[in-house]
Amino acid sequence: MNPFDGLLDTVVTLQGWLLDRVLQAPLLALGLGSYLEMAFNGIEFFLWGVLQIGTAYLLLRPLEALWPAEVWPDRKAVRVDVLYTFLDRLGVIPLAVFALLAPLFLLIDGWLRLNDIIPPQLEDFFPALETRPLLGFLIYLAILDFAEYWRHRLSHTARWWWALHAIHHSQRQMSMWTDSRNHLLDDLISGVWFAVIALLVGVPPGHFIGLLMVVKTIENLSHANVRLSFGPLGKHLLVDPRYHRWHHALELPAGRRYRNGSNFAILFPLWDRLFGTQYFGATLPPTGIADDGSAGTSARSGFWRQQKEGLQGLLAALRNHGNRRTVTAHRVHSPALPLASHDSNAFSTHYPPSANSREDDGPSGSTHAR
Ligand SMILES: [Zn+2]
Numbered sequence: 232m233n234p235f236d237g238l239l240d241t242v243v244t245l246q247g248w249l250l251d252r253v254l255q256a257p258l259l260a261l262g263l264g265s266y267l268e269m270a271f272n273g274i275e276f277f278l279w280g281v282l283q284i285g286t287a288y289l290l291l292r293p294l295e296a297l298w299p300a301e302v303w304p305d306r307k308a309v310r311v312d313v314l315y316t317f318l319d320r321l322g323v324i325p326l327a328v329f330a331l332l333a334p335l336f337l338l339i340d341g342w343l344r345l346n347d348i349i350p351p352q353l354e355d356f357f358p359a360l361e362t363r364p365l366l367g368f369l370i371y372l373a374i375l376d377f378a379e380y381w382r383h384r385l386s387h388t389a390r391w392w393w394a395l396h397a398i399h400h401s402q403r404q405m406s407m408w409t410d411s412r413n414h415l416l417d418d419l420i421s422g423v424w425f426a427v428i429a430l431l432v433g434v435p436p437g438h439f440i441g442l443l444m445v446v447k448t449i450e451n452l453s454h455a456n457v458r459l460s461f462g463p464l465g466k467h468l469l470v471d472p473r474y475h476r477w478h479h480a481l482e483l484p485a486g487r488r489y490r491n492g493s494n495f496a497i498l499f500p501l502w503d504r505l506f507g508t509q510y511f512g513a514t515l516p517p518t519g520i521a522d523d524g525s526a527g528t529s530a531r532s533g534f535w536r537q538q539k540e541g542l543q544g545l546l547a548a549l550r551n552h553g554n555r556r557t558v559t560a561h562r563v564h565s566p567a568l569p570l571a572s573h574d575s576n577a578f579s580t581h582y583p584p585s586a587n588s589r590e591d592d593g594p595s596g597s598t599h600a601r
């Protein structure tokens with residue numbers, strides 16, 4: 232038995248134990264027996280989420296502490312991202328997405344069965360994959376990542392979608408937790424996107440959790456506040472923290488043709504290379520969006536305010552009122568952090584000015600340390 236099978240067995244055992252000993256009795260007592268299956272699935276998601284975020288934390292927090300890309304005077308701004316991460320990874324948001332989507336998938340499933348349609352799987356076209364599960368896993372990963380590239384790029388292009396995605400970018404203290412900092416509606420859209428693509432290409436259910444675990448762990452790494460690059464070759468193969476930091480840069484790379492940003496890839500930089508949106512910066516830029524008062528641009532908003540502002544921005548964009556500056560709101564002058572600096576004093580001269588400051592355009596980047 233390989234170690235992954237052992238882990239799988241442990242999770243399944245724990246899942247059954249938690250349902251039998253913890254959730255079953257109260258659900259039955261409350262007359263909610265019909266939710267038992269949903270609870271069972273929820274526990275599975277919760278356990279994998281605990282495992283994923285626990286692993287990411289143990290690997291990445293020491294790196295962030297030892298080799299930070301930025302040194303901050305405090306970590307208060309990170310707290311809201313930790314909240315987003317627990318909601319996301321421990322199943323609250325995914326379960327809500329699942330509950331909302333379940334009727335839609337039942338409908339699709341029913342229609343497919345009625346018409347005797349079985350969605351094809353990759354293995355049907357390439358039978359050799361049946362004996363090479365790792366290769367199959369990597370191909371599914373590449374297909375899903377290709378779809379994720381376009382979802383991400385569109386969320387920067389459509390104004391209504393950017394109003395939601397701007398929340399992800401407004402964080403000026405980007406860390407491993409920032410990956411989950413997303414508007415709930417953005418989560419819902421992303422969930423539909425991911426699930427529909429997975430359904431269309433026939434991702435086997437056994438691969439699904441594994442794919443999610445790999446994607447989420449690499450996403451935590453790419454957001455980590457750490458001076459890490461995968462080197463001259465590796466940086467072309469997999470998105471590293473420096474690559475994704477340039478996606479979050481407060482100022483777009485000079486002379487870029489694509490106006491809404493660069494480095495949209497989630498896992499494989501290849502997509503940016505193919506579609507002309509790639510940029511390898513030699514420095515580590517400050518992250519965030521210039522706070523111009525548009526929805527989602529304030530770095531200091533709390534959870535509920537971000538949710539409210541995201542919706543307001545979306546409605547304003549749909550009504551075609553204003554909000555025209557948000558897409559290009561990165562374009563402020565602010566210097567990149569020098570690569571070699573580990574000096575905490577560097578913060579006061581290189582860290583971007585306060586999110587609430589209207590003096591963002593100063594060539595020195597101003598000095599509002601927080
Ligand atoms: Zn983005």
Ligand SMILES: [Zn+2]
Nearest residue numbers: 399410454479
């Ligand atoms: Zn990001």
